[in-house]
Amino acid sequence: ILNVEQSPQSLHVQEGDSTNFTCSFPSSNFYALHWYRWETAKSPEALFVMTLNGDEKKKGRISATLNTKEGYSYLYIKGSQPEDSATYLCAFDTGTASKLTFGTGTRLQVTL
Amino acid sequence: NAGVTQTPKFQVLKTGQSMTLQCAQDMNHEYMSWYRQDPGMGLRLIHYSVGAGITDQGEVPNGYNVSRSTTEDFPLRLLSAAPSQTSVYFCASNSEGTFEAFFGQGTRLTVV
Numbered sequence: 001i002l003n004v005e006q007s008p009q010s011l012h013v014q015e016g017d018s019t020n021f022t023c024s025f026p027s028s029n030f031y032a033l034h035w036y037r038w039e040t041a042k043s044p045e046a047l048f049v050m051t052l053n054g055d056e057k058k059k060g061r062i063s064a065t066l067n068t069k070e071g072y073s074y075l076y077i078k079g080s081q082p083e084d085s086a087t088y089l090c091a092f093d094t095g096t097a098s099k100l101t102f103g104t105g106t107r108l109q110v111t112l
Numbered sequence: 113n114a115g116v117t118q119t120p121k122f123q124v125l126k127t128g129q130s131m132t133l134q135c136a137q138d139m140n141h142e143y144m145s146w147y148r149q150d151p152g153m154g155l156r157l158i159h160y161s162v163g164a165g166i167t168d169q170g171e172v173p174n175g176y177n178v179s180r181s182t183t184e185d186f187p188l189r190l191l192s193a194a195p196s197q198t199s200v201y202f203c204a205s206n207s208e209g210t211f212e213a214f215f216g217q218g219t220r221l222t223v224v
């Protein structure tokens with residue numbers, strides 16, 4: 001069983017704060033690292049899929065970096081807004097994207 | 113824009129009953145998967161399929177059966193429901209050419 005860990009488990013920030021989360025994963029058998037955003041009562045939606053060491057991806061105020069040699073990825077949110085409130089999941093991919101190993105997620109709450 | 117459709121959204125079963133959770137996708141994706149989500153745990157893979165007629169076990173397959181007779185459909189069968197199968201179930205699909213997985217809305221199952 002692969003070990004994918006996310007920290008912190010939960011985070012409560014004020015509107016306008018910038019924040020970041022960590023996902024750590026095995027450094028062997030790496031194929032890709034996925035980030036998903038999961039709002040309550042909805043289905044997880046893909047944010048980024050990263051494949052190369054040193055990859056950096058950006059979508060609006062959200063960005064992510066990847067270090068496959070040391071086995072970690074960071075997700076950054078700049079200027080958090082209440083609509084960013086969600087659980088952020090990372091998933092480790094060994095080559096068949098139907099077999100993802102997920103972390104337990106970081107639950108972000110952004111208040112006014 | 114149907115994407116991945118799961119039915120039912122909610123279900124209550126008695127211990128020992130059987131049922132099938134339906135999953136259909138209209139994106140012609142080769143890969144489909146079933147995950148379960150339990151409090152404090154990440155999404156855990158139950159079964160997956162890399163194409164019609166091909167299925168395999170994931171991390172937590174016991175008590176569940178699957179089949180993949182068509183590209184579109186990937187039903188999950190509970191043969192004899194147990195309280196330990198109380199969970200939220202997600203179906204996902206993706207294409208060999210793209211990494212990101214597309215999720216259904218989930219089925220919340222309670223076994224009493």
